[in-house]
Amino acid sequence: MGCASSLPGRSSGRLTGLNNAENSGVPDAKNLRVKLVLLGDSGVGKSCIVLRFVRGQFDPTSKVTVGASFLSQTIALQDSTTVKFEIWDTAGQERYAALAPLYYRGAGVAVIVYDITSPESFTKAQYWVKELQKHGSPDIVMALVGNKADLHENREVPVQDGIDYAEKNGMFFIETSAKTADNINQLFEEIAKRLPRPSSS
Amino acid sequence: MENADVFLGLQDFLERMRQPTAADFVKSIKSFIVSFSNNAPDPERDSAAVQAFLANMEAAFRAHPLWAGCSEEELDSAGEGLEKYVMTKLFTRVFASLPDDVKHDEQLSEKMALIQQFVRPENLDIKPAFQNETSWLLAQKELQKINMYKAPRDKLVCILNCCKVINNLLLNASLASNENPPGADEFLPVLIYVTIKANPPQLHSNLLYIQRYRRQSRLVAEAAYFFTNMLSAESFISSIDAKALSIEETEFEKNMEFARALLSGLSTDVDGLSSQIDQIAGHDPRESTESGHENLMEDHSVRPKSSETKPSNKENQSSITKIPSISELENRGAAMLLKEDQRSKVFRDYPYLFAHAGDLTISDVEDLLNNYKQLVFKYICLLKGSGGGSATFPSSGSLAQVHHHVETVKESAENRVLEQNIGLQKDTDTVDDGPNRVSNQENIESDFSKDEVVPPSKDNHDDTSE
Numbered sequence: 001m002g003c004a005s006s007l008p009g010r011s012s013g014r015l016t017g018l019n020n021a022e023n024s025g026v027p028d029a030k031n032l033r034v035k036l037v038l039l040g041d042s043g044v045g046k047s048c049i050v051l052r053f054v055r056g057q058f059d060p061t062s063k064v065t066v067g068a069s070f071l072s073q074t075i076a077l078q079d080s081t082t083v084k085f086e087i088w089d090t091a092g093q094e095r096y097a098a099l100a101p102l103y104y105r106g107a108g109v110a111v112i113v114y115d116i117t118s119p120e121s122f123t124k125a126q127y128w129v130k131e132l133q134k135h136g137s138p139d140i141v142m143a144l145v146g147n148k149a150d151l152h153e154n155r156e157v158p159v160q161d162g163i164d165y166a167e168k169n170g171m172f173f174i175e176t177s178a179k180t181a182d183n184i185n186q187l188f189e190e191i192a193k194r195l196p197r198p199s200s201s
Numbered sequence: 202m203e204n205a206d207v208f209l210g211l212q213d214f215l216e217r218m219r220q221p222t223a224a225d226f227v228k229s230i231k232s233f234i235v236s237f238s239n240n241a242p243d244p245e246r247d248s249a250a251v252q253a254f255l256a257n258m259e260a261a262f263r264a265h266p267l268w269a270g271c272s273e274e275e276l277d278s279a280g281e282g283l284e285k286y287v288m289t290k291l292f293t294r295v296f297a298s299l300p301d302d303v304k305h306d307e308q309l310s311e312k313m314a315l316i317q318q319f320v321r322p323e324n325l326d327i328k329p330a331f332q333n334e335t336s337w338l339l340a341q342k343e344l345q346k347i348n349m350y351k352a353p354r355d356k357l358v359c360i361l362n363c364c365k366v367i368n369n370l371l372l373n374a375s376l377a378s379n380e381n382p383p384g385a386d387e388f389l390p391v392l393i394y395v396t397i398k399a400n401p402p403q404l405h406s407n408l409l410y411i412q413r414y415r416r417q418s419r420l421v422a423e424a425a426y427f428f429t430n431m432l433s434a435e436s437f438i439s440s441i442d443a444k445a446l447s448i449e450e451t452e453f454e455k456n457m458e459f460a461r462a463l464l465s466g467l468s469t470d471v472d473g474l475s476s477q478i479d480q481i482a483g484h485d486p487r488e489s490t491e492s493g494h495e496n497l498m499e500d501h502s503v504r505p506k507s508s509e510t511k512p513s514n515k516e517n518q519s520s521i522t523k524i525p526s527i528s529e530l531e532n533r534g535a536a537m538l539l540k541e542d543q544r545s546k547v548f549r550d551y552p553y554l555f556a557h558a559g560d561l562t563i564s565d566v567e568d569l570l571n572n573y574k575q576l577v578f579k580y581i582c583l584l585k586g587s588g589g590g591s592a593t594f595p596s597s598g599s600l601a602q603v604h605h606h607v608e609t610v611k612e613s614a615e616n617r618v619l620e621q622n623i624g625l626q627k628d629t630d631t632v633d634d635g636p637n638r639v640s641n642q643e644n645i646e647s648d649f650s651k652d653e654v655v656p657p658s659k660d661n662h663d664d665t666s667e
Contacts, residue, residue, distance in 0.1 A: 038385075042326070047384025069368070069385040070426040088426050089385035093326045095445050096389060099433040 029198050033084045036191070037104045039128040040113035041121040042092035045147045048178035049113065050087050053188055075185075075192060083192040085109075092124075100128075101135060109141045109191055114162075116146045116175065117154040122161070129169055141194050143172045145187060150177040213275075214282025217267050226265075229258065230283070234290045242298040248413035251287065251295075255416050258283055284416050285352040292351040295414065297406035305405045309439060313400040316441060318460035320397055324446040325390040330378035333370055337391065340366040341399035348402045353415035356407055357424065363399075364427040367391050385430075393434045408435055463535060466578035534582035 038046045047068040054073045074084040090096075090103045104110055110132050114125040125144060132142060144166040146157060159175060166173030172190055176183040218227055233254050237247070259280045262268050268276055288295075297303055322332045343363035350356050371383035371391065401407070408431060411420075420428060437445065443453035 042386040045381075047386070048381055050384070051382055068382050069388040069430075070423050072422065086422055086426075088429075089388075091385045091389035093386065093390070095326065095447070096433075096437065098440075099389075099436060102429050102433045102436065 031082050034108040036085050036109040037088045037107040041124045044113045044115040044121050045178050046113050052178045052184045111143045113145045115148050116157045122157045146175040149175040150180050210278035210281040211285050289351045302406050306403045313397050315460040317397045319456040327390045331374045336370050340395045344399040344401045353411050357411050360431050396434045466575045
């Protein structure tokens with residue numbers, strides 16, 4: 001016996017429609033919800049970027065109630081749509097690299113972060129790009145982020161390298177500083193603009 | 202706390218189900234549960250059936266007058282109540298129901314038992330500033346509660362609570378040390394470390410169960426993130442090798458070997474060990490099984506003239522439960538040993554300990570060697586555990602201390618009634634470790650199956666057996 005047929009008759013006609021709509025938090029054309037996964041070497045400042053974005057501050061001594069490994073933040077765009085980012089941080093150490101697919105599965109956005117003072121982290125970023133191209137969902141929006149732009153006197157990865165690599169791979173590129181908040185909001189706004197919109201029915 | 206909310210949710214749900222207008226719902230739920238038990242377990246199909254049923258029922262609740270004018274929270278709580286009710290009923294059918302899963306659980310648990318003996322926070326890239334093994338025990342405890350619940354949500358809450366504890370500790374540590382706020386770079390390694398140390402029961406089956414039967418629309422956002430971390434911890438642990446811990450291959454193998462030896466020493470059938478000790482002490486092992494294994498350890502190995510105590514075995518057995526158990530002492534000692542850098546030096550006095558069977562010539566040499574190793578480990582652990590610093594084999598002041606303690610306790614426990622009570626208490630404690638039990642020490646033990654929680658009515662059984 002199918003379970004649907006054993007349901008009270010009066011409600012069975014409305015099941016499917018109600019099941020998808022209404023449930024709070026389920027996205028519609030005006031209110032998007034997207035899973036964003038952060039990838040990048042440990043120490044490039046992934047969690048600082050998120051904290052800056054979510055709390056608008058860098059102060060590491062500020063009281064927060066949970067860790068920065070999962071955070072969500074909603075932004076409003078000019079076309080009066082809102083985008084709720086659910087931001088999934090990943091552990092960047094080499095020994096955990098094999099676990100990344102568990103995290104980027106189902107992600108609509110991947111933000112790949114490197115540190116402009118560390119060529120190794122840029123190499124690692126390229127590794128993640130290739131991995132996502134191979135195993136990520138095909139319509140994932142990817143952004144390449146060179147963080148710690150405030151440390152320009154220690155810069156070892158030229159801006160042009162980032163621009164070139166991103167262009168070649170059809171990615172959005174930006175340099176940020178979680179410390180000074182430079183370009184942090186821009187990063188997320190640009191991503192929001194690039195999200196595929198559900199076709200309005 | 203969160204579990205209490207769900208409890209209220211279930212109460213509220215059951216209340217509504219008692220309304221006459223809910224009769225159709227009750228019928229649907231019952232027939233679903235019944236229809237479920239007609240088929241052999243098939244995780245994919247079962248999971249899909251449960252998910253679809255829950256979704257349909259939730260939608261039906263929403264449209265039903267019983268919930269007319271209710272808030273989203275109330276509807277949500279009804280959904281939680283339904284999930285909890287259905288899954289509690291289906292639990293035994295769908296949890297760890299496949300032999301493969303059971304096997305996976307066992308292998309994973311064994312692996313964690315071994316790795317936890319030697320893994321260090323540094324092996325997982327946990328920075329010193331974030332290391333806090335004592336406080337991590339709190340997180341371990343949350344994880345170890347996972348089998349106390351049957352509902353997928355309650356099990357998930359155990360994981361989420363564990364993650365919360367870790368997050369809070371990391372945050373405090375970052376504030377204290379001026380480190381950057383902790384992200385996944387800090388969180389995941391600690392979660393893995395905590396999981397290995399906690400070795401939560403049936404971890405693989407629990408995760409599969411949550412994944413399959415937690416209502417999918419509720420396994421989202423933060424809960425989904427931390428659940429994914431737990432899955433990823435499991436995956437990492439399952440495939441741990443030398444490289445994953447940045448340990449030299451040979452060093453890793455040595456550690457595993459040491460852990461294996463240590464564990465086999467700790468968990469060996471205690472009767473077997475007792476007989477070895479008896480042999481050393483010059484007693485016939487067969488005789489000795491009459492008494493409880495704990496007093497065997499004390500009577501026959503610690504006390505030189507053990508046979509004299511035979512008539513008082515029963516009293517002795519009850520009294521011994523008052524001092525730290527042998528296994529507690531062992532564990533304590535083992536932990537101390539593992540922290541010592543010079544553990545190989547400690548064992549230098551036992552030439553056969555690291556010998557290979559091929560080094561020796563007699564035919565049953567292997568057996569002998571195994572027994573010897575177990576014995577030495579036990580001894581060292583006991584010595585360490587009882588506070589003795591020196592690890593010289595037969596003579597030991599600390600063992601004498603234990604002996605002394607036993608004597609004192611024994612004498613103070615002269616009252617027969619009191620003894621019985623202690624004996625009963627002890628019986629309750631050991632009811633779960635069936636294999637280690639000595640069957641004729643208390644007749645009443647046979648009245649209880651291994652997996653049964655001993656009911657308070659136990660006294661009656663005892664009376665009849667006396």
